[in-house]
Amino acid sequence: xxxxxxxxxxxKGGFSDENTISLKxxxxxxxxxxxxxxxxxxxxxxxxxxxxxxNSDFDLCxxxxxxxxxEDGQIQALLEKIGIKYTHSGVSSSxxxxxxxxxxxxxxKNDIPTPDFVIRHVNEISNNDIPIPSVIKPTxxxxxxxxxxxxxxxxxxxxxxxxKNWKFGNHVMIENYINGRELTCGVIxxxxxxxxxxxxSNLFYDFETKYTKGKSNYEHVTDLPNxxxxxxQELALKCHMSLGCKGITRTDFRLKKLKIPYVLETNTNPGLxxxxxxxxxxxxxxxxxxxxxxxxxxxxxxQN
Numbered sequence: 001x002x003x004x005x006x007x008x009x010x011x012k013g014g015f016s017d018e019n020t021i022s023l024k025x026x027x028x029x030x031x032x033x034x035x036x037x038x039x040x041x042x043x044x045x046x047x048x049x050x051x052x053x054x055n056s057d058f059d060l061c062x063x064x065x066x067x068x069x070x071e072d073g074q075i076q077a078l079l080e081k082i083g084i085k086y087t088h089s090g091v092s093s094s095x096x097x098x099x100x101x102x103x104x105x106x107x108x109k110n111d112i113p114t115p116d117f118v119i120r121h122v123n124e125i126s127n128n129d130i131p132i133p134s135v136i137k138p139t140x141x142x143x144x145x146x147x148x149x150x151x152x153x154x155x156x157x158x159x160x161x162x163x164k165n166w167k168f169g170n171h172v173m174i175e176n177y178i179n180g181r182e183l184t185c186g187v188i189x190x191x192x193x194x195x196x197x198x199x200x201s202n203l204f205y206d207f208e209t210k211y212t213k214g215k216s217n218y219e220h221v222t223d224l225p226n227x228x229x230x231x232x233q234e235l236a237l238k239c240h241m242s243l244g245c246k247g248i249t250r251t252d253f254r255l256k257k258l259k260i261p262y263v264l265e266t267n268t269n270p271g272l273x274x275x276x277x278x279x280x281x282x283x284x285x286x287x288x289x290x291x292x293x294x295x296x297x298x299x300x301x302x303q304n
Contacts, residue, residue: 016067138168
């Protein structure tokens with residue numbers, strides 16, 4: 001007699017700025033879980049959802065939440081307190097990865113190249129604090145929300161106005177702008193994936209180009225010297241391991257013209273929508289979407 005498959009509870013929605021992306025991820029995940037034959041249910045993480053999780057008999061929570069509460073260690077800590085296994089990275093690695101300043105400190109400590117940066121309180125930034133070129137970003141947000149590229153004086157004037165009504169926390173990262181190709185590499189089953197180049201229709205890979213079909217092109221990178229290609233894969237795995245991540249991650253890079261890769265960030269809970277990168281990276285290795293979801297589930301069941 002076959003052993004019944006585990007019961008999965010999909011956590012989705014929530015109250016972060018990335019609520020809509022979470023719902024899109026969950027829609028695809030739910031379809032895959034159903035195809036895989038698991039018994040499952042879903043819950044929007046609002047209102048009295050904690051009581052519902054606490055009183056459930058599910059074997060695993062599939063974390064399809066994005067942004068605040070879903071990726072920053074909070075839901076992970078809650079699930080560990082309740083005693084329910086979950087997918088993706090644990091508490092400490094989620095905290096470190098979500099906080100870009102903390103992640104960069106880990107990168108620097110482990111000799112991982114990353115753009116120079118400073119952290120400033122949003123109320124203490126003046127026009128003189130913003131170099132050209134540079135990147136302004138929240139210290140702990142995702143999906144490129146609140147990211148601004150500063151390439152000229154007009155951009156500086158605009159960002160100073162934006163910062164007066166900043167809604168992404170009290171601190172801002174001012175990062176050196178790396179002019180180069182935008183690349184990404186994932187980690188699945190503790191092995192780096194192939195590398196893809198992101199070619200957005202906008203200035204950079206922002207919220208619109210990430211989640212609007214046709215707004216970006218994605219190409220398997222085949223023109224890099226073998227040593228550079230392997231270096232990027234090694235760095236993706238090194239970021240994953242240095243941050244103590246589990247399950248799947250995706251690390252984004254900028255590659256300078258001299259073929260020097262710089263790590264921008266590591267995402268511990270990457271999107272799983274139709275336009276998301278990790279499913280595309282998995283497909284390059286012959287891993288179907290359903291197989292990817294099954295890998296994530298089995299990893300969560302055995303690691304937490």
